[in-house]
Amino acid sequence: MTRPALVIVGAGPRGTGLLERIAANAPELYDGPGLDIHLVDPHPPGAGRVWREEQSPLLWMNSHAEDVTMFTDETVEMAGPVRPGPTLHEWAGLDGRVFAGRRVQGAYLRWVYERTVAALPPGFVVHRHARRAVRVDGPREGRQRVWLEGRTRPLLADLVVLTLGHLDARPDAEQRELSRYARDHGLVHLPPHFTADSDLSALRPGEPVLVRGFGLAFVDLVVLLTEGRGGRHDGDVYVPSGREPVLHVGSRRGVPYHAKIGYDWTGARPPLPRFLGPAEVDALLARPDGFDFRRDVWPLVEKELGFAHYHRLFSAHPERVRGTWADFEARYAEADRAARAGLVAAAVPGPADRLDLAALDRPLDGVRYRSADALQEGLRRYVEDDLGRRRDPEHSPDLAVFLALLSVYGQLVRLGDIGGWWHGFFSHLASGPPAPRLRQLLALNRAGVVRFLGAGMEVSAEDGVFRASGASVPGAAVRARALVEARLPQPTVERTRDPLLRALHAGGAAATPDGLLAVDRSDGRVLDRSGRPHPRRFALGPHTDARGSGAFTRPRTGGAAFRQNDATARAALAFLRTPAGPAADAHPLFEESTR
Template sequence: MSLTPALVVIGAGPRGTGVLERIAANAAELYEGLPLDIHLVDPYPPGGGRIWRQDQSPLLWMNSMAEDVTMFTDETVLMDGPVRPGPALHTWAADVRQGRVRVLGDPAVLEEIHALGDQDFPSRRLQSAYLRWVYERTLAALPPGITVHEHTGHALRVSGPRDGRQRVRIEGRADPLVADLVVLTVGHLDAEPDAEQEELTAFAARHGLVHLPPDFTADTDLSALPAGEPVLVRGFGLAFIDLMVLLTEGRGGRHEDGVYIPSGREPVLHVGSRRGVPYHSKIGYTWQGERPPLPRHFGAAQAEEILERPGPVDFRRDLWPLVAEELGHAHYHRLFTAHPERTAVGWGDFEEKYAVAEYGSPELAALVASAVPDPADRLDLDALDRPLDGVRHASYDALQDGLRAYISADLERRHDPRHSPDLAVFLGLLSVYGQLTRFGDIGEQWHGFFSHLASGPPGPRLRQLLALSRAGIVRFAGAGMTVETDEAEGVFRARSVTVPGASTEARALVEARLPDPSLRRTRSALLTALHEDGAAGTGTGLLSVDPADGRVLYRDGSPHPRRFALGPYTTARSSGAFTRPRTGGPAFRQNDATARTALAFLRDLSCRDRVTA
């Protein structure tokens, strides 16, 4: 058996690529020219992985502008390893157009690259080409002696002693891979249905109905949804946007000058959710001028102080006040410095008083009211998060008008630089996320809030939603949406608090959301086996990891010395495997810490005599 140290990375999407990039960046300092075999395992092609694979509908877009996507570090990333700059997506596309970068692939993707503007929203197929190029560049940057071996297939199990080599069993491969360290970067996972979803599926089977449980929309068979029939859709986030596109343009309809021209093959989508509104539109302008100084109220010192307190951390009690103060600081800094004509005092005076005012106090409310005359310029996080709270309509028809007005107003505001404090709040959200990754599983409240404000659809998608609403293809169902089953009538029935007493019936129900990450219900044989082997999970089902370096934590609280995990299924989940340039990139910091820990371990291992199992 070879004595060359071996590392297995399970997951070849952008997170796995990011770990490889950090290994390449840190190898000169930490690995001293020693040999290393890296085995990369994934059933999907390296670079894009499953979510960003090339083989998917060209109708599906990213929800970020080309200039807001990078896989490379810069000086804003707080990490111990060296910065290795590289092109953001829009710069890479310009390099392709000008012949500095050569990309082989689908002619349609190449055509899109040549037409891509900095503020366009690329297709996911185009992003796949960028990710593949980043992966190939990363391989080229690895020093001599470090070799990557690609393995196509699902990893099924990791076994081995804590103080010895690990064995990774791969579907369809007779012999396991033998490794000194294993890093899991498996991304979003499928899950078995929970009790509610099982009951809904059984009800649908009894009555010949259609029920589509939470899933990746791009992978869902939508052919069972009949043309012209009502379909209840529970979920108004990005999964719904994909569903909307695939069931309209994907069935032959088209948008012309703000009007939707149906093909006649579309179902009628009755969509609602807890909030009853789509995520806020992506902001449609770029940053100009001075950035807010972040962090100010929620930085490393504040996080450390909370972590040192005895007892568990409660998000609403311990963290939310600091989150709100940081977002408020970002908002008002931008308002006072970029739009001083809309304020009544100087920034220095306001900032001094803001810093000592307690979150949620009458004193803070009075300070803001006296310094910011127009209520539209004040930050109201509750209203942003739950815009339909307290809103009631007498009929569903009235709700359609009301929600179209809400979406139109949101689009106008999010594309108007006069409201640039909104973009400052977005930067504050990214800063806050970087601190929250240190606290492990803080529940779903934060992640839902972040997604609603910061991870919404492109503006053009919301304009398409308005056109579909006017065409009667999409019907808004309201907030607090619930779904009942009627055994006597054999239908699903939806109600919402927004239209009291009213209901909508349908023979089809779609859960437009990703499966919840859960060790208890995951369909990943790999994570199930890891959990059975003693890896710790949280109450919400996330895999527990050490936030410092991503080592998997076990039920006795100890980190496994040879197993690491990064991604949305862990307690250190961050806002994404790639990010907007110059915004800190928490995932990049995590990748760097894991890579450096792994390289130091493997270096020390290779520098002493070792007995291989």
């Protein structure tokens, strides 16, 4: 009897997480004649591309070491068994509050992969293929063929799971035009890319560089162009090497993401979910006319975040409120948005204690500065205030909102593609840089190495240069020969550089309006354009409409990615136990086998 075969395309954290769930569920669900698991990825297993150990030691993780785990716990709502394991800080012997280097995370992920392979049942063999997969074909009811770059014979598979991770993208129309202009005029244009993989050598010392994007890709860019070029931070002072360019940074918001919160939770947690849980998601999914995020979903999100904020304010800081929590909660639950505003105004005297999501999202809306220098002073004050607030437990409702954001994210995964705005909002509030990075940013601004452009940044190409302006200083503009897009590519199936995903879409796989691969949210099966799930193809990760946040799972937070991995692993094992299909040819020769 031919041994069943599973091909997993992508050996990074998501592929490793799926493999861990296969190992955990196999004793219950699989009694077949062994299993060949083919793991296809040109990058190291476990770490993959983004977390590989061979990258600059200057680059950090964006989460505290204690907030990173690859292992399930009893908070994960899944059918499979819990298989506990150490967090990053427990495994590495680190202070839990430290922001570990990405090399350390890569080593942790490599260890998780090796431990997972060792935990597979007897008869399960992992075959590693350090190549790219370029195409998947085969009949719906028969074995699939996975074609690898540089190979003339395909891998044969009963099932294929795509865990592709973050992907490069071909430039959109604006980026193509900017690149063309740069070529024609001898300029430098770096389109959206993974900063650690970018060639920054064309950015000359001392020259002005326009940078569009103020998120985590920008933080990496700054590190590589300052410390990476020999500069150093001496306390709150940056000592330049003289090799740095001058970075003029702006974005739509015009401010960096909020710093990570620097204190721990104490006391009772808000009982979440409260206003956006499984029942509310079921109701949204059952709407015959569908739902609109702003009209139908956002009001529930807003109410959930407010509930967590005020629960914490009443329970931890009662001297700053009027009345009792019981009375406030009862009225809050029944109130619409307008009534909630009046309720909050009466119960919370201090404006700084009221949750204003619009102001958090767009803090510079309507704010104007008289000069570029005044803008630098204003934004330094903004960052300093944010740093102070994020390390002060007197503002602990901020941490409650963070917990509510995690809860909301876990629920919204079930809704599929809800557009990009929510993901940007979540990242701005909940997935910002370590506080030390923002303190370094202040030092770089004082040293003149980084200059702020403010909100509403607009870029044009004219008179042989790039030009940037913004709404924060009307009439002001900066001209430069170099423009860097400090943001990740958008993972759309039409613009991805991944040939497998493009071919899958061209062959009939469905995509959402935002260009994400459509999958069955119950188990990750790829959907065709009629909504029919493919029986032998699955997909997990940011290229799908079941994507979660980009961050690693925090312990004891439910872990939507864990839940998805478990569901896909169980569906795959149940299918592979009695695969239906024609007899297979012999497998191709394998480059490496590991048990």
